[in-house]
Amino acid sequence: MQYFYVKNNVTLQLPHKQHELLPPSLDALATLQIPTKNVYCGNIVWEVIHARETLGETGVVTLPNTPExxxxxxxxxxxxxxxxxxxxxxxxxxxxxxxxxxxxxxxxxxxxxxxxxxxxxxxxxxxxxxxxxxxxxxxxxxxxxxxxxxxxxxxxxxxxxxxxxxxxxxxxxxxxxxxxxxxxxxxxxxxxxxxxxxxxxxxxxxxxxxxxxxxxxxxxxxLPDLRLPTALVMEAKSILGEMSQGRKVVLIQGLAYPHLFVRCRKLFLPK
Incomplete structure (x- = not known):
């Protein structure tokens, strides 16, 4: 696990989500007494990279995994x-x-x-x-x-x-x-x-x-359980119905991650 904090507000943005990072107060920054509510942790490498694109190298501080x-x-x-x-x-x-x-x-x-x-x-x-x-x-x-x-x-x-x-x-x-x-x-x-x-x-x-x-x-x-949303099932039925013409169809996605090629114990389809 890794830790970091930011010195100014920054909003991280991806096409499918965004996240606002909040800095400590000026007093906390001056004394380096960073409240835990302003320290972010977990798998944070990409958040640090994206925050530095806005704030610069000195605007984001990574922290060691201290005994404290x-x-x-x-x-x-x-x-x-x-x-x-x-x-x-x-x-x-x-x-x-x-x-x-x-x-x-x-x-x-x-x-x-x-x-x-x-x-x-x-x-x-x-x-x-x-x-x-x-x-x-x-x-x-x-x-x-x-x-x-x-x-x-x-x-x-x-x-x-x-x-x-x-x-x-x-x-x-x-x-x-x-x-x-x-x-x-x-x-x-x-x-x-x-x-x-x-x-x-x-x-x-x-x-x-x-x-x-x-x-x-x-x-x-x-064997993993796979649960599919209604909209996806309906779309797949429509596409496969036109393609198959009553015959069995095997789908192979060559660009998919290898672990997707697994048998599923259950396939949960909406009624």
Missing amino acids: IQRILPPAITPWSVGHDLVMQLQNIIRNRPIEKRHEPIKLALLNGVGTMLGDTLVGSSAVEIAIRRVTEAIGAVEVHAILAWNARPGTENIMARAPAIAYVQGHSITLDSLCGYDAYWDFSALLRMEGYNALPLIDFYLNNLGIDPESVDSAEK
Whole structure:
């Protein structure tokens, strides 16, 4: 995870979204006492790049991952392979809560979502659903917010938002202050450098890093769920109806990300 703040207001703009970054007060800048509400964190490289295009190199300040920051962060969920499973980790968090708050739902942040690409997001969001089903069965209600990177491909927000396990999707970085309001977080900010990304089947990579033993999940359950919006289904039916003339059609998108070539366990079509 990375951190930065800006010295002046700046609005980041992409064709499909925008995000306003707010600076600290002049007094805070003068004393370098930057409030956590003005520190942005997560997978923030592209936000820093775009902000510097407007503010210049000195207008954006990146911060080291200091012990002071580490002390105020909620616990990071560790992979199953290096610690306890997800349920045990969350049970420990609940036990450490004040008694009067132990009945409240667990609130989790998913930093960088499950990647910036459509294929990663399709497979990863299905892994999140498997993980949350287990948590719900074991300890009750849980609320997951997906905090996507600024450079996430158009469409990733829609895939994440259609996953029943995801309560909220944000298409830009989170402030450090907001992150500290969660009970725990997964950090997929350095997705490509995470252990197992190129060595494990993608679904197993996600399950392990979500805190689930991949071997404990039935192979049929690992096939991703694909949920399509009504407008897309209607458009596809119209196009395919004209092309197929009653024959079977196989569609191959040669430019698609390789992980899109997966079988789906379920295809959810609107009625």
